[in-house]
Amino acid sequence: MPWKGEKDPYKIWLSEIILQQTRVEQGLNYYNNFVKEFPNVHKLAKAPETAVFKLWEGLGYYSRCRNLLFTAGYISKELKGHFPDNYDEIKALKGIGPYTAAAISSFAFNLPHAVVDGNVFRVLARVFGISTAIDSTEGKKEFTNLAEELLDRKQPGMYNQAIMDFGAVICKPAAPLCDTCVFKKSCDAFLHNQVNELPVKEKKINVRKRWFYYLVLENKKETAIRKRVEKDIWQGLYEFPLIEVGNELDTKTIIRELEKKKWLLKNAYELISVSPLFKQQLSHQLIAGQFIKIRVKNKPSIKNDWLWMEKEEMAAHAFPQFINQYLREKNGQQTLF
DNA sequence: AAGACGGGGGA
DNA sequence: TCCCCAGTCTT
Incomplete structure (x- = not known):
């Protein structure tokens, strides 16, 4: 070493x-x-x-x-x-x-x-x-x-x-x-x-289940990402705009939620793809979720913490492995990077 | 004192 | 699946 x-x-x-x-x-x-x-x-x-x-x-x-x-x-x-x-x-x-x-x-x-x-x-x-x-x-x-x-x-x-x-x-x-x-x-x-x-350990960890639905929002050549600043897993890393829920939901429900948040404007977007269900087992959490890719002609006007950038700039940012799974998978099919 | 915090590898 | 890894910080 x-x-x-x-x-x-x-x-x-x-x-x-x-x-x-x-x-x-x-x-x-x-x-x-x-x-x-x-x-x-x-x-x-x-x-x-x-x-x-x-x-x-x-x-x-x-x-x-x-x-x-x-x-x-x-x-x-x-x-x-x-x-x-x-x-x-x-x-x-x-x-x-x-x-x-x-x-x-x-x-x-x-x-x-x-x-x-x-x-x-x-x-x-x-x-x-x-x-x-x-x-x-x-x-x-x-x-x-x-x-x-x-x-x-x-x-x-x-x-x-x-x-x-x-x-x-x-x-x-x-x-x-x-x-x-x-x-x-x-x-x-x-x-x-x-x-x-031996050795003896007394505490056992209980695993929390979480569902992450990510909005992969594209406008021209740019995609929206945000920095995770919350006191939570992956603090300091980047991710796509996220809707987290306590149980599995279907795409329709998620999209309705995205509209309610004004992240999407009714009839002003194009659904490109819905990823398969991705899972990642952490020591103390089980993350499951999907990536919903949508294209818009105009960026939403609602105020938020998003950063719009092209693939090349995105590649210079650190993402959780959960998201990298998706990005790598896409590589074979649609070349996100 | 107990929980939270990642991801990979081995059994 | 579960456990462990050249642990530390926060509550």
Whole structure:
């Protein structure tokens, strides 16, 4: 991995933000693209927000991108490009919690702070046979204390790297390699046949179902899009004008709704196509919806937050994967891009 | 303390 | 489907 042995705190920071709740294989390309485009914090701080989001597009958890931009500006301007070199100041940066602060502290500055990520929770829970829930306040405290105790204070960076690699490669969530594991004779979970029961999590997520009906409105060569600014999924990304409802509706009903909102004027539009039903499963939401493509001779006069632009400009904006599915699908048939 | 926040991959 | 991933922020 390109960030192994890296000493530049900027690049370490970048890699750690990208890897939050993200597999190495998924984040690797994004990291390389970011380093190429923004080799230092000043370049990142100066970049237009739209361009940075476009580079982040598809990676998920877009608040990471927002915070990345904010912190880049802070370091570039307030700190004159000098990355903080102690745990407390690093942890105070937006987007950096206990894990990332420990990672940067130990990797970049060789400071003795133990990382506690998903790998560490799993390794410690199994090796020490700890059944305290890892998503409880008590569990976080217990595992963090143990991790700090175990830390090799002479080479904290090496130690942190090692335990995370061990968790990712050997002590995997499913089908761990216990047969060849060096802890085979001492691992509490292995000795008590508890490997598949640990670690313990107590909270379960319930999935919300949402229906998104998108209006793909075309006027001459332009299409209307808007920025999602609401405190909701995909904040900061772009989308088509949206009607969200709590259950599945037919196209007629949706179009009636569009007319009621004055987004369409009766008898002054042409229905081009209705997409098949698209679905996207997120961790905590199931999004289903359709794209209704309509052409108008005149843009609606009703006041709204729409931006009209041609395909080329649209392509420079970041969209949710739910919408990209549709855009890509169209590519084969009607070439939207 | 509990929820919210993406998307992809593996079982 | 469900679970997990080099977690953090908000309520």
